[in-house]
Amino acid sequence: MRMKVQESVQRRSRRARCQQELQISGEPFCDERGTNRRVNVASKRFKQDDEDYNCATSVHFPPHTKCQLCCKPYKEPRILPCLQSFCEQCLHKEIERSGTKQNMECPTCQRNITIPEGGVNAIPRNLHLDFEVEVAGYVSKIGSEGEKSCDACIEGCTGPAVVFCCTCAHFLCKLCHDNHKRNKILQHHQIVGLDKESLKLLPSIMKSITKRLCSQPDHEKEELQLYCETCQLLVCRDCTLVFHKDHRIDEMCNIAKVHKDAMREALVCAQEVTSKLPMAFDANDKMVEQVGTSRENAMLIITQAFEQLHQTIEERKKALFSETHTNHEIVALGNQLPTELKLTLKKVENVFLTPRLDTLIKDLSIFGHVTSSLLSPSQSTWSSVSVAKVKGIYCVKVESMTSKGERYPYGVLQVKAELRPKSHDEAVIPGEVEDLGDGTYTITLTPQTAGPHQLLITMDGQQVQKSPCDLYVRRQYSTLCKPEQVINCRGGPSGIAIHDSGDIYVACIDDNCIHVFDQVGQQKRTIGKKGSGDGQFSGPRSIFIKGDVMYVADSDNNRIQKLTTGGQFLQMFRSGQGQFDFPISVIIDQRDRLIVADYNNHRVVLLDAAGTWIRTIDRKVHSFENPYGLALDPQGNIHVAAFSSNTINVFSPEGTYVRSYGHVKGPFGIENDEEGYSLVNERDGNCLSIFDPQGNKVHTVSNLNIPRGVISRS
Numbered sequence: 001m002r003m004k005v006q007e008s009v010q011r012r013s014r015r016a017r018c019q020q021e022l023q024i025s026g027e028p029f030c031d032e033r034g035t036n037r038r039v040n041v042a043s044k045r046f047k048q049d050d051e052d053y054n055c056a057t058s059v060h061f062p063p064h065t066k067c068q069l070c071c072k073p074y075k076e077p078r079i080l081p082c083l084q085s086f087c088e089q090c091l092h093k094e095i096e097r098s099g100t101k102q103n104m105e106c107p108t109c110q111r112n113i114t115i116p117e118g119g120v121n122a123i124p125r126n127l128h129l130d131f132e133v134e135v136a137g138y139v140s141k142i143g144s145e146g147e148k149s150c151d152a153c154i155e156g157c158t159g160p161a162v163v164f165c166c167t168c169a170h171f172l173c174k175l176c177h178d179n180h181k182r183n184k185i186l187q188h189h190q191i192v193g194l195d196k197e198s199l200k201l202l203p204s205i206m207k208s209i210t211k212r213l214c215s216q217p218d219h220e221k222e223e224l225q226l227y228c229e230t231c232q233l234l235v236c237r238d239c240t241l242v243f244h245k246d247h248r249i250d251e252m253c254n255i256a257k258v259h260k261d262a263m264r265e266a267l268v269c270a271q272e273v274t275s276k277l278p279m280a281f282d283a284n285d286k287m288v289e290q291v292g293t294s295r296e297n298a299m300l301i302i303t304q305a306f307e308q309l310h311q312t313i314e315e316r317k318k319a320l321f322s323e324t325h326t327n328h329e330i331v332a333l334g335n336q337l338p339t340e341l342k343l344t345l346k347k348v349e350n351v352f353l354t355p356r357l358d359t360l361i362k363d364l365s366i367f368g369h370v371t372s373s374l375l376s377p378s379q380s381t382w383s384s385v386s387v388a389k390v391k392g393i394y395c396v397k398v399e400s401m402t403s404k405g406e407r408y409p410y411g412v413l414q415v416k417a418e419l420r421p422k423s424h425d426e427a428v429i430p431g432e433v434e435d436l437g438d439g440t441y442t443i444t445l446t447p448q449t450a451g452p453h454q455l456l457i458t459m460d461g462q463q464v465q466k467s468p469c470d471l472y473v474r475r476q477y478s479t480l481c482k483p484e485q486v487i488n489c490r491g492g493p494s495g496i497a498i499h500d501s502g503d504i505y506v507a508c509i510d511d512n513c514i515h516v517f518d519q520v521g522q523q524k525r526t527i528g529k530k531g532s533g534d535g536q537f538s539g540p541r542s543i544f545i546k547g548d549v550m551y552v553a554d555s556d557n558n559r560i561q562k563l564t565t566g567g568q569f570l571q572m573f574r575s576g577q578g579q580f581d582f583p584i585s586v587i588i589d590q591r592d593r594l595i596v597a598d599y600n601n602h603r604v605v606l607l608d609a610a611g612t613w614i615r616t617i618d619r620k621v622h623s624f625e626n627p628y629g630l631a632l633d634p635q636g637n638i639h640v641a642a643f644s645s646n647t648i649n650v651f652s653p654e655g656t657y658v659r660s661y662g663h664v665k666g667p668f669g670i671e672n673d674e675e676g677y678s679l680v681n682e683r684d685g686n687c688l689s690i691f692d693p694q695g696n697k698v699h700t701v702s703n704l705n706i707p708r709g710v711i712s713r714s
Contacts, residue, residue, distance in 0.1 A: 061073045061133065061136045061137070061140065062132075062136055064132070065129065065132050065133045065136050067085075067086055067087045067090055068084075068086065068107065068108060069086055069087065069090040069093075069094070069107060070087060070089075070090050072087075073133045073136070073137075074086075074087055074126070074129050074130070074133050075087045075088065075089065076088040076089075076125065076130075077125065077126040077129040077130060077133075078091055078120060078123040078124065078125060078126065079123070079124050079125075079126040079129075080106055080113050080123065081111075081113060081114075082106050082108075082109050082111045082113065084106050084107075084108045084109060085126045085129055086107070088120055088121075091104075091120045091123070092120055094107060095115065095119075095120065101115060101119070102114065102115055103115055124232075124233065124234075125215070127212050127234075130212075135202060135203050138164065138169075138202060139199055139202055139203070141171075142164060142194050142198070142199055142202070143196070143199055147160035147161070148160060148161040148171045148194070149161060149171065150170075150171055150172055150173035150176055151168075151170035151171045151172070152168075152170050152172055152173075152176040153173060153175070153176060159173050159174065159175075160173065161173055161194070162174050162177060162193075162194065163177050163191050163192065163193055163194065164191070164192050164193075164194060164198075164202075165180065165189050165190070165191050166189070166190040166191070166192060166202070167189035167190050168186075168189060172191075177191070212224045212234070213236075214235070214236040214238070214239060216236075216238075216239060216243070218238075219236050219238045219239060222236035222237060222238050222239075223236060224236055224252070225237070225251070225252055226239075226240060226249050226250070226251065226252060227249070227250055227251070227252050227254075227255040228240070228244045228247050228248070228249055229247070229248040229249070229250060229255070229696075230244070230247035230248050231244060231247065234252060235249070248696070254659065258694060283406075283407070286406070376401055376402055376403040377400075377458070377459040377460060377462035377463065377464050378462065378463070378464070378465060379401040379402075379403070379405060379465060380398065380399060380400045380401045380408075380459055380464040380465060381398070381399050381401065381464065381465050381466070382396050382397065382398045382399070382443075382457055382464055382465070382466070382467070383396070383397050383399075384396055385397055385442075388445075388447055388453075388471055388472070388473045388474065389447070389473065389474045389475070389476045390447055390448065390449060390450045390473060390474070390475055390476050390479075391446060391447070391448065391476065391479070392446070392447070392476060393444055393445075393446060394419075394444065394445045394446070394447060394473075395442060395443070395444050396417065396431070396442070396443040396444075396445070396455075396457070397440060397441070397442055397443075398415060398417075398440065398441040398442075398443060398457060398459070398464065399439065399440050400439045400440070400441075400459060407439050408439045414459070414460050414461070415433050415435070415441045415443070415457070415458070415459050416430075416431070416433065416457070416458050417430070417431030417433065417443045417445065417455070417456065417457045417458075418430050418431060418445075418455075418456050419431065419445045419447060419453050419454070419455055419471070420453060420454045420455075420456065420468075421449060421451070421452075421453050422451065422452040422453060422454065423449075423451070426448070426449055427448075429445055429446065429447060429448065430445075431443040431444060431445045432444045432445075443457070447473040449473065450473050450474060450475040451472070451473060451674075452470060452471075452472055452473075453470075453471045453472070453473055454468045454469070454470060454471065455467065455468060455469045455470075455471045456468045472674070474675060475673065475675075475677075477677065477690045477698060477699045478698070478699050480688075480690075480699060480701050481701065485520075485521060486521070487504065487506075487517055487521040488521075489506050489508065489515055489517075490508075490510075490511075491508035491509070491510045491511030491513075491515070492508050492509035492510035492511065493506045493507070493508050493509075493515075493708070493709065494506075494507050494508065494509050494540070494541045494542065494708045494709055495507035495540065495541055495542035495543040495544075495552075495553070495585075495669075495708070495709045496543065496709035496710070496711045497543045497544055497545040497550065497711060498545070498711055499545055499548075499565055500547075502518070502519040503516055503517065503518060503519070503524065503565075504516070504517040504518075504519070504521075505543055505545060505550065505565070506543075506709075507537075507540040507541060507542060507543040507552060507553075507709075508540070509539050509540065509541065511526075512528070512529060512530035512531075512536075512537045512538055512539065512540065513526050513527060513528045513529055513530075513537060513540075514526065514527040514528055514537075514540065514543065514550075514552065514567075515527075525567075527563070527566075527567035528540075528567065532557050534561075534569040534572070535561070535563060535567065535568075535569040537552065537554050537557070537561075538554060538555075538556035538557045539554075539555045539556035539557075540552050540553060540554055540555065541553045541555045541584045541585065541708075542555075542584060542585040542586055542597075542709070544586055544587050544588055545565060546588050548564055548565050548566075549562060549563070549564060549565070549570070550562075550563055550564070550565050551586045551588060551594065552586075553583050553584055553585055553586045553596070553597075554583075555582050555583060555584050555599075556582075558574065558579065558580045558581060558582065558583065559572055559573060559574045559580060559583070560572070560573040560574075560580070560583055560586050560594065560596060561573075571611070573594065573596075573607060573611045575613075576596065576598070576605035576606075576607050576613045576616065577605070577613045577616060578601065580596065580598050580601070580605075581598060581599070581600035581601045582598070582599040582600045583596050583597065583598050583599065584597050584598075584599040584627075584628055585597035585627070585628060585629055585630045585669075586630070587630045587631065587632060589632055589636060589638075589653065590636060591653075592608075592609045593606055593607065593608055593609070593614065594606070594607040594608075594609070594611070595630055595638060597627040597628060597629070597630050597640065598627070599626055599627065599628065599643075600626075601618075602618060602619040602624070602625050602626060602627070603616050603617060603618035603619065603627070604616070604617040604618075604627055604630070604638070604640055604651075605617075606655065615654075615655050616655075617638075617640075617651055617655045623645070624640060624642035624645045624647065624649050625642055625643075625644035625645050626642060626643040626644040626645070627640045627641070627642050627643070628641050628642070628643040628667060628668050628669075629641035629667060629668055629669045629670035629671075629680070629681070630670065631670045631671050631672045631678065632672060633650075633672040633676050633678075633693070634672070634674060634675070634676050635676075636652075636653045637650050637651065637652055637653065637658060638650070638651045638652075638653070638655075639670055639672060639678060641664075641667035641668065641669070641670040641680060642667070643666055643667060643668065643683075646663070646664055646665060646666065646667065647660050647661075647662060647664070647667075648660060648661050648662040648664065648667065648670065648678065648680065648691075648695075659695070661678075661691060661694075661695025661696075662678075662680060662689070662691055662695065662697070664680055664682050664685070664689060665682045665683070665684035665685035666682055666683040666684035666685070667680050667681065667682055667683070668681040668682070668683045668706075668707065668708045668709075669681040669707070669708050669709045669710040670710065671710045671711055671712045672712070673712040675693065676692075676693035677690055677691065677692060677693065677698075677712075678690070678691040678695075679710050679712055680710075681704075681707035681708060681709070681710050682707070683706050683707065683708070686702070686703070686704050686705060686706065686707070687700050687701060687702045687703075687704055687707070688700070688701040688704060688707055688710065689701075
């Protein structure tokens with residue numbers, strides 16, 4: 001028993017000495033959570049100086065972990081815009097060699113690189129290579145022959161290391177390993193053996209537990225969890241308060257998802273182009289072969305033409321000599337024929353003796369298209385060169401093909417195109433066609449309205465492949481600056497909705513009714529009056545139309561009313577697991593569920609078509625106050641404009657929190673268009689703000705006066 005107590009005392013003493021030594025050396029042992037907060041501590045053992053880096057430790061690094069300039073493992077690698085990475089010190093030397101601090105030439109790809117204002121330190125760090133070098137060091141040392149010393153003990157205190165702690169980044173002897181397992185803080189650390197099988201698990205384990213820490217002074221212990229979209233850098237929370245104040249900051253996981261999606265799309269496009277390369281090479285080979293064949297055919301035609309010409313002259317000569325002519329006629333013909341023959345031979349020389357295939361084809365084009373295959377409009381293709389936007393130039397490239405699936409190499413075909421809006425009330429837009437003379441055509445169109453259209457392309461009166469085709473014309477929000485139409489509506493207009501017929505319905509707070517206008521702004525009728533009865537209103541704030549049914553947020557009466565668009569009362573909704581208190585907005589989703597913004601109760605309530613409560617989204621779970629506007633994006637997500645919180649919160653159709661976006665001032669109304677763009681009325685900012693599907697503000701329409709309702713329709 002006494003021996004066990006002595007051993008325990010000795011272990012504690014050794015551990016205390018070990019911690020003291022580590023603290024003196026400036027290398028943290030473990031924090032209060034038992035995790036080594038400095039991820040590159042162990043890697044320092046492989047990076048003390050240039051000599052120790054590769055030689056003294058006998059560490060082997062794979063080729064991809066070595067800098068192409070110094071041929072040594074990367075030290076603080078920086079990644080250039082051309083995606084090449086080099087050590088920080090190597091880049092400093094390259095910049096000094098270039099003689100200018102503004103730009104440099106990439107040593108690998110020779111691309112001209114602009115150096116940011118902060119110099120090399122402002123170039124992003126390649127965290128992936130940092131991790132690869134660190135893990136390579138561990139793997140090489142674990143796999144090397146000979147004993148490994150324990151990193152947690154004082155030199156010479158115990159035996160060799162038997163395991164490696166991935167969390168502490170330390171080799172441990174048996175005694176320290178036992179201490180790890182007994183310690184409540186350390187017992188959950190990831191530990192692997194020093195055998196070959198454990199080497200296979202090391203990279204995946206290190207990747208799951210390694211934390212990337214900030215490199216800014218005084219922030220070394222802060223983890224990089226945020227991303228500054230303004231500076232395009234990973235930052236810690238302290239950096240957002242000091243260096244990135246008022247910048248656009250988002251969670252790293254959200255930005256990573258956006259970049260992953262963008263890279264997937266780029267990869268798909270690259271794969272499409274790559275898949276077409278073999279066809280392009282084959283087409284090039286066929287074209288070379290066809291040029292050779294065409295040359296032989298041209299030489300044959302020239303030979304036959306000369307033979308025929310020679311035969312014709314001979315026949316004409318025989319005919320002249322065989323005919324009976326007077327001496328005067330023979331003399332006259334003898335003087336005339338040599339002159340005519342010389343002129344003819346000169347013309348022949350100009351046409352045939354220096355033949356060119358393109359000139360020959362051009363000369364023969366007056367007789368029609370010279371080709372061995374027939375034009376096939378059904379196999380002819382087209383592709384978009386630009387994105388279709390309202391009042392923007394939309395370009396299409398058409399490629400004519402033969403019945404054999406080859407490029408039809410000649411122009412002068414009758415190609416037509418037109419863009420037809422799905423709404424029959426709008427005019428058809430004709431396309432301007434440019435013949436490029438090589439079997440391809442450029443078509444330009446200028447859409448006038450947003451929304452679904454149909455594109456038709458014909459070639460010699462026949463439809464080309466994939467024609468007609470559905471085409472969606474996007475809005476150009478950047479062109480919004482002043483109203484194209486103004487409807488005078490007194491009485492406190494608040495909510496707005498548009499019927500399929502084009503009639504505009506406006507909920508007026510002061511008039512306590514619904515005003516109906518036609519498309520040109522002329523008032524047609526009024527629905528309802530002040531009161532608390534069926535079909536009567538008191539301060540209506542919002543209106544939503546689906547088909548021939550409209551839903552009105554009758555706010556001061558604390559209810560939602562369902563009526564026909566003609567004004568006939570149908571149904572009333574007063575509660576959703578508790579009475580409504582100033583319901584200010586209502587929308588209907590694809591499942592015919594009512595979604596109500598219950599303003600004073602600080603919640604969003606979901607009801608079925610009969611008015612039965614489904615679920616509640618409230619501020620107890622999600623931090624928002626006074627929900628005002630509601631909208632649905634193309635995925636069915638619910639966007640909630642929280643007036644007092646000055647944020648836009650997004651929830652899934654089932655009510656799960658997804659994200660937040662926008663720094664808005666008193667958001668009132670909100671609407672999402674077919675592409676996922678959000679239009680937000682800011683009461684305190686007196687403006688309309690437009691956000692893209694990722695939540696970035698792309699445009700602002702200013703000089704409005706307390707904007708409330710907003711509606712987006714194609």
